Amino acid sequence: MQTPAGKNLRVLSLGVLASTLASCVADDAELDPLDQVSTASAPVTSTCTPRTESHSDPNTGQSWTTVWTCGNQAGAAMYLGANNSTVVSHMDSPSSWFVCYRRGEMHAGGNNVWYYSQGDRAAAGWSGRQAWGYMPAVNVFTTTDPSPGIPQCHPDMWQSKLSISDPNTGKSWSTVWTGTNIGGTPLYKDTNTSTPIGYIDSTTSWFTCYARGATVSGFDVWYYTQGDRTISGWEGRHAWGFMPAVKMATRNDPYDSVPACAFGSSGGGGGGGGTICASPTAPSLFPVRGVHKTGVFDDAASNNPSLWSCENNNSRSDFDPPDHIGIDILAAEGTPVVASVAGTIRQAEPSSYSGNQVAVVDACGWTHYSIHLQRLATGITTGVHVNANTIIGYVGHTGTASNGVTHLHHSIYPGLPANNDRYDEGISPYPLVAAVEHNVCD
Ligand SMILES: [Zn+2]
Numbered sequence: 001m002q003t004p005a006g007k008n009l010r011v012l013s014l015g016v017l018a019s020t021l022a023s024c025v026a027d028d029a030e031l032d033p034l035d036q037v038s039t040a041s042a043p044v045t046s047t048c049t050p051r052t053e054s055h056s057d058p059n060t061g062q063s064w065t066t067v068w069t070c071g072n073q074a075g076a077a078m079y080l081g082a083n084n085s086t087v088v089s090h091m092d093s094p095s096s097w098f099v100c101y102r103r104g105e106m107h108a109g110g111n112n113v114w115y116y117s118q119g120d121r122a123a124a125g126w127s128g129r130q131a132w133g134y135m136p137a138v139n140v141f142t143t144t145d146p147s148p149g150i151p152q153c154h155p156d157m158w159q160s161k162l163s164i165s166d167p168n169t170g171k172s173w174s175t176v177w178t179g180t181n182i183g184g185t186p187l188y189k190d191t192n193t194s195t196p197i198g199y200i201d202s203t204t205s206w207f208t209c210y211a212r213g214a215t216v217s218g219f220d221v222w223y224y225t226q227g228d229r230t231i232s233g234w235e236g237r238h239a240w241g242f243m244p245a246v247k248m249a250t251r252n253d254p255y256d257s258v259p260a261c262a263f264g265s266s267g268g269g270g271g272g273g274g275t276i277c278a279s280p281t282a283p284s285l286f287p288v289r290g291v292h293k294t295g296v297f298d299d300a301a302s303n304n305p306s307l308w309s310c311e312n313n314n315s316r317s318d319f320d321p322p323d324h325i326g327i328d329i330l331a332a333e334g335t336p337v338v339a340s341v342a343g344t345i346r347q348a349e350p351s352s353y354s355g356n357q358v359a360v361v362d363a364c365g366w367t368h369y370s371i372h373l374q375r376l377a378t379g380i381t382t383g384v385h386v387n388a389n390t391i392i393g394y395v396g397h398t399g400t401a402s403n404g405v406t407h408l409h410h411s412i413y414p415g416l417p418a419n420n421d422r423y424d425e426g427i428s429p430y431p432l433v434a435a436v437e438h439n440v441c442d
Helices: 004-027 430-434
Strands: 049-057 062-071 076-079 087-091 095-098 100-103 113-118 132-136 158-166 171-181 185-188 196-200 204-207 209-216 219-226 240-244 292-294 327-331 336-338 343-351 355-361 366-373 391-394 407-416
Touching: 049 095, 087 132, 095 113, 196 240, 204 219, 209 240, 292 430, 343 366, 355 391, 366 391
Parallel strands: none
Antiparallel strands: 049 062, 062 095, 076 087, 076 132, 100 113, 113 132, 158 171, 171 204, 185 196, 185 240, 209 219, 219 240, 292 327, 327 407, 336 391, 343 355, 355 366, 366 407
């Protein structure tokens, strides 16, 4: 459905061109009647003709004061995007105005140019768009695409359905915003250019949310997405990062309904260093689920399981940096070890020194580290998101550092395993885990 203004103007343009158009289309659909003056010795060109005319598009919120009139295939379909997927309207007139062009999918005309206009009638179910859509250049009678002078459409982002999870922030999305960006653009861990972690090679990409940060070429908006490849050393992030809005083709930033990132301006702890909270997420559960005794190795009674309990009544700390950065929890071989916080598994593999080890990185970028495990629980692998109380393994005595004593060694330190190991900055886990060391056998 057209606005009255649009309809009148299209009738006017049709009237002006009607007589020449009919014969032209019959002779050669690729020629524009306005350029029939070309001589035989010069190549025949067909271009769209500009004129002053105002149109507003409720779909993009944009207005134009210049349009380009072109001959076109009468009845041509018009599409939601610059691709053949969704017909939203039809253009019945054989000559029509267009406001801009966009590059998209290749079409039968042998190029990827699509022209934007308001059609004459909406397709069923699409009346809300007021017939605005893209026409493939194959149906617009020009010898050059884009026709000289017609501007590129201000690019938009469009909503798409995509279920995606980010192990770095623990966030999931079911809707993303797709748009056009400069290919080969670095992605950054946070909303500044200090830590590049990967690249986005595609020129059409989806984004989940935005955050504000450092100003880059006049823009302080950053869009968050998963890139196409990682920078060496940042594999653990799976290429999730921020792109500065200057690399993104949008008419405004943040674009319309793109939501603010719930995790703020830092892309979480995964895969490397960067912004880390001053203190860890406090454990909500004790890491061992069963009778135990915490922080005591050096007396015979400690090794008497009949003295172990489900409470903290016999517990004390053996945190003693730099010699012992963590605490030891005596418990029977095979006692379940649980994640004490929600987070992402960042290490789940054996080492000769620590034995079977699992690192859970919390939303603050701190590692909660459990080692000497008898074995890992099923499904515990790098990148998996766990909730507090997820069983991650079982108490054992693996690794030379266990000295053959069955126990869990548990550490809490800032940063991540492997890529940016700040183990030596570990804090005493004792006050944190002792605070939740009640009824741990339930
Ligand atoms: Zn220890």
